[in-house]
Amino acid sequence: MIEILQYDFMRNALLTAILASIACGIIGVYVVVKKIVSISGGISHASFGGVGLGYFLGINPLYGLIPFSLFSALVMGLVSKRSKMSEDTATGILWSLGMAIGIIFINLTPGYAPDLMTYLFGNILTVSTSDLHVMLALDALIVVIVYAFYKEFMAMCFDEEFASVIGVAVERMYLLLLCLIALTIVLLIKVVGIILIIALLTMPATLSAHYTHNLRNMMYLSIFFGAFFSIMGLSLSYLLDIPSGATIILVMAGVYIIHFIYDGLTKKVHA
Amino acid sequence: MTEVVELQDIWVSYGDVTVLEAVDLIIQDKDFLGIIGPNGGGKSTLLKVILGLITPDRGIVKLLGDNPVKTRKHVGYVPQYASFNLNFPISVWEVVLMGRMNTVGSLRRYGKKDHDAAQEALKKVKMLEYKDRQISELSGGQRQRVFIARSLVTDPKLLILDEPATGVDFVMQKEFYELLRELKQHISIIMVSHDISAISVYVDKVACLNRKLHYHNSKELSPEDLDASYGCPVEMLAHGMPHRVLKLH
Ligand SMILES: Nc1ncnc2c1ncn2[C@@H]1O[C@H](COP(=O)(O)OP(=O)(O)OP(=O)(O)O)[C@@H](O)[C@H]1O
Ligand SMILES: [Mg+2]
Numbered sequence: 001m002i003e004i005l006q007y008d009f010m011r012n013a014l015l016t017a018i019l020a021s022i023a024c025g026i027i028g029v030y031v032v033v034k035k036i037v038s039i040s041g042g043i044s045h046a047s048f049g050g051v052g053l054g055y056f057l058g059i060n061p062l063y064g065l066i067p068f069s070l071f072s073a074l075v076m077g078l079v080s081k082r083s084k085m086s087e088d089t090a091t092g093i094l095w096s097l098g099m100a101i102g103i104i105f106i107n108l109t110p111g112y113a114p115d116l117m118t119y120l121f122g123n124i125l126t127v128s129t130s131d132l133h134v135m136l137a138l139d140a141l142i143v144v145i146v147y148a149f150y151k152e153f154m155a156m157c158f159d160e161e162f163a164s165v166i167g168v169a170v171e172r173m174y175l176l177l178l179c180l181i182a183l184t185i186v187l188l189i190k191v192v193g194i195i196l197i198i199a200l201l202t203m204p205a206t207l208s209a210h211y212t213h214n215l216r217n218m219m220y221l222s223i224f225f226g227a228f229f230s231i232m233g234l235s236l237s238y239l240l241d242i243p244s245g246a247t248i249i250l251v252m253a254g255v256y257i258i259h260f261i262y263d264g265l266t267k268k269v270h271a
Numbered sequence: 272m273t274e275v276v277e278l279q280d281i282w283v284s285y286g287d288v289t290v291l292e293a294v295d296l297i298i299q300d301k302d303f304l305g306i307i308g309p310n311g312g313g314k315s316t317l318l319k320v321i322l323g324l325i326t327p328d329r330g331i332v333k334l335l336g337d338n339p340v341k342t343r344k345h346v347g348y349v350p351q352y353a354s355f356n357l358n359f360p361i362s363v364w365e366v367v368l369m370g371r372m373n374t375v376g377s378l379r380r381y382g383k384k385d386h387d388a389a390q391e392a393l394k395k396v397k398m399l400e401y402k403d404r405q406i407s408e409l410s411g412g413q414r415q416r417v418f419i420a421r422s423l424v425t426d427p428k429l430l431i432l433d434e435p436a437t438g439v440d441f442v443m444q445k446e447f448y449e450l451l452r453e454l455k456q457h458i459s460i461i462m463v464s465h466d467i468s469a470i471s472v473y474v475d476k477v478a479c480l481n482r483k484l485h486y487h488n489s490k491e492l493s494p495e496d497l498d499a500s501y502g503c504p505v506e507m508l509a510h511g512m513p514h515r516v517l518k519l520h
Contacts, residue, residue, distance in 0.1 A: 033359050148378050155369050159355040165322055166372045166425065167344035213360045213405050 012132055013124045013244075017230040019135045020191045021204075023142050025223030027184040028205035029215065030177060034157045039076055041198045042091035043178065044185045046072035046098025048194055051119045052105030061119060062134055062186065069182035072098055077178045081171055122193035122245025124234060131190060138183050145180060153177060154215060191230065192245040203252045204229070207259065229255065273336030275300055275429050275459045276321055281330035283316055290316050291327070294484045298429075303455040305474035306463045309501055312481040314463040315351050318431050321461070322348060335428060344373035347422030351433035351463070353414075357407050363417050364402040367392055370424035392420035395450060397443065412438040419447065430454065432462040436469070448473045 031040050050068025054061030076094050080087035106113050118126050127135075146153065155163035156173045164170045185197055192200050208221035233248030240247075276298035283291040290313045298304060306314050319325040320332060323339030335342040347370070370392075371385040393399040396416040406414065415438050422430060430451075436444045448469055451460055455475070464470055470477060478486035485496035 033356070035356075035358075151369075151372055151375070152377060154361070154365070155372060157356060158359045158361055158366070158369070159353060161324065161350060161354045162348065162369070162421070163372075164324065165343050165346065165348045166370065168372065209360065213362070215360050218360060 008129075009125050009127075010238075012127045012129060013234055014231065015132055016124050016127045016135065016191060017234055018227050019132070019139050020188050020200075021223050021226030021230060022139050023184040023187045024200055024226045025204055025221075026142060026146055026219045027180055028201045028226075029208070029218045029222055030153065030157060031181060031201055032205040032209065033215070033218075034177070036178075036181075037198065037202055039080070039087060039091050039178070040181050040185075040201060042076055042095040043069060043073045043182050044194050044197045045095045046076075047182065047185055047189075048103075048119070049098040049101035049105070051116075051194075052102030052109075055109045055113050055116075056105040058109075060130075061115075062131060062189075065186050065189065066183070068098075069185055070179050073178035073182040074175060077175045081174065118193065119189060120193045120195055121243060122189065122191050122196060122248075124191050124230075124244045124248075127190050135187050138187050142180055142183060145176070149173065149176070192248060196245055196249050199249045199252065200226070200230075203256055207256060210259070210263070225252075274298060274333070275302070275335060276461070277331070277333040277336075278321070279331040281317075281320060281327045281332065283313070283320060283325060283327045289482065291320070291484075292482045294330070294480075296478070296484060296486065297488075298459055298461065301455060301457070301459055303451070303460045303473070303475045304462070305470040305477045306461065306480055307465065307467065307470060307477065307500075308480035312500065314480050315433050317480060317484075318348075318433050318461065318463065322346060322431065345425075345428045347425045347427035347430045349415075349418050349422045349430075349432045349435045351437070353418050355406070359406070361406055362402065363393070363398060363404050363406060363409070364389065366406055366417055367402075367420045367424055370421040373425055388424045388426070389420075392424040393417075395423065396420045396447070412440060412443075415439055416443065428458055430458060430460045430462075432460065432464075434463055434465065436464065436466065444469070 031037055047065055047069035049072070050065035051061045052064070053068055054064025057064065072094055076090060079085055079090040079094070083090070106116065115123070115126060117123070152163070152168050152173050155166065155168050156170050156177075160170050184201070188197050188200055204222040204225035205218065207225050208218045211221055212218050229252045230248045233251040234244055236242075236251065237244040237247035274297050276296060278294055278296040281291050281294040282289065294317065306317070308314050316325060320327050321334060321339060322343050323332065323334065332339055335345060367389040368381050368385060371381060371388060375381055375385060390399065393402055396419050398413065398416050398420060401409065401413065406417065409417065415435070419435055422432075436447060439447065451462070452473060454460065462474065475490065476486075476488060477490050477492055478484055479492050479496050479500045481500035483499070485492060485500060
């Protein structure tokens with residue numbers, strides 16, 4: 001196993017797994033405790049429009065992805081908070097709209113769209129060193145913002161009404177959180193792809209909730225779970241020569257299901 | 272001197288239904304106002320208007336002399352139904368500390384002063400021994416005590432209490448009302464309650480709300496006020512009160 005680390009792509013892949021787990025662990029906890037899984041799924045899928053835009057403009061799709069996913073996060077947040085439309089409906093519509101835009105852009109782009117599958121299903125082995133720099137910057141941004149507004153996010157996620165009375169700009173904090181989710185999605189996209197992101201975002205956080213009731217510890221534990229499972233998935237995919245994104249998700253889901261069954265069995269014994 | 276609360280000609284409706292109609296209200300420093308009224312009378316709505324959580328269709332709202340959105344962080348609020356997220360991983364201690372956010376800015380962590388305040392508030396509601404419990408692992412009444420502690424810890428200039436004693440046992444209720452009696456030496460309090468005997472014993476002024484507000488800046492309500500609000504024989508209300516809210520006639 002060690003000798004594969006000599007390859008640049010493998011070293012990058014490992015670093016990617018770790019960087020992705022940091023953002024994913026922190027933000028995934030918010031997604032799970034605030035129950036905004038479906039809106040996150042919406043942002044992730046809508047951001048496909050950004051991938052299309054990237055191809056169309058002939059730039060690194062990551063650079064199309066960042067503004068586009070931020071934009072869809074803001075639109076989704078504002079529509080669900082301010083209009084009469086339910087969050088559920090708004091999410092569903094924007095989800096498809098973003099994907100439709102992406103498909104049209106790709107269709108308009110002359111020639112063939114390389115790595116399209118990478119953005120849909122992830123391929124951690126295609127991460128370049130410049131991608132890594134983007135990821136590192138995004139990670140740093142996420143950590144700094146969450147550190148700065150830890151109290152505000154906590155109050156907003158626990159009790160919006162009280163938070164606004166005590167002086168938290170709740171709507172702004174909610175939109176900021178959705179933007180952080182958008183950036184996390186950008187970070188995760190090369191690991192598991194748009195379609196599989198929601199699993200990566202939620203499973204480590206859900207698993208960690210079984211072990212701790214403290215928000216901060218939940219984040220640390222999710223980062224650990226995320227890193228551990230993605231490296232495990234990555235190694236397995238290398239050994240078996242199967243797609244890395246899907247393998248990571250399967251490893252995680254496998255552990256989650258075993259945990260779930262084990263939990264159910266031991267509870268019965270105690271009862 | 273600015274009034275603590277100043278409402279002028281407030282109208283609120285949900286769809287076609289008018290819930291508050293031409294409400295005027297002035298609360299002065301160190302007032303302790305009790306608000307009574309039938310279910311659906313608009314009491315909770317009125318409190319939310321004062322806090323700027325609901326924008327009225329018409330009228331002027333001033334809290335501590337300014338727009339409530341700016342000044343409401345100086346208010347300790349106990350809602351009738353806390354809108355909290357029950358699944359959120361948070362301890363009693365962290366919930367109470369949250370009440371200190373009005374003084375502790377972003378980027379800053381809670382300090383000794385904040386911890387002391389939280390400790391004292393939890394002691395007052397007799398919940399200190401539960402400080403490490405998850406909020407989801409408390410009984411309804413215990414949770415209500417924690418939310419009371421969270422409102423006390425804000426170092427408020429005004430306390431807004433929407434049926435704060437709901438679900439709280441009578442021993443704690445009595446202590447809570449005694450605590451309010453102490454607090455009113457320094458701050459103003461608005462309390463909505465259906466507990467007529469508590470209202471008559473502890474508060475200084477009483478208003479009755481059923482779409483329209485009946486209030487004479489005193490503890491007296493006329494039989495017509497109560498009749499108009501409750502639409503039932505007033506004697507039922509007056510009966511058995513330690514101190515009569517109803518004006519003798
Ligand atoms: N979100 C809402 N949408 C529509 N109508 C509402 C809403 N909230 C309250 N109402 C209506 O407004 C009226 C006043 O409600 P409010 O909660 O202020 O009453 P209340 O005096 O606090 O009653 P209670 O004693 O039951 O707490 C009620 O008739 C209620 O049906
Ligand atoms: Mg009410």
